[in-house]
Amino acid sequence: MAGLTASGAAYAQQTKRMAEPTELIDQQHCMFCHTSDSPFLAPSFHQIAERYRKVPDATVMLEQKLRLGGRAHWGDTPMPLPPERGGPLSPEDAHTLIQWVMTQ
Template identity: 75%
Template sequence: MFCHTIDAPFLAPSFQEIANRYRDNPDARIMLEHKLRVGGRAHWGNMAMPSPAERGGPLSPEDAHTLIEWVLRH
């Protein structure tokens, strides 16, 4: 929650921006869940998603799924 906010870009896109970009893409959930779990290259600007070690530890597949479902509803 340090990098994202609900409705305004901060260090990363807002949850609303992510939802707007990916909501109607059926393949996005899998990609976003994977990126949330392992980090990855930048899709928005120059800042990559930090690795789990840089964010406090690993995230289970179930928790990643729950978080992405929540984000895509915004």
């Protein structure tokens, strides 16, 4: 990363792909509504990352939404409540999932 500014290096590190947390994705049934790169019933993970990547505190908001469900930000499909998609999600697991989404 020679030649990158400190903020450029931080952005490059943030957007570096991390390993897919497959067990969490399966447990929470994420692929019932999302795909990696095409909209389905909900936006793709890539679309979510593009929309929120440069928004301050977006990861905190997304982690909260993932843990609690909530109103639709795209179209008419809200994020299902935890019991409807695999059960409660710990703050640590929500963080892991959102960090992965943000690298898409």
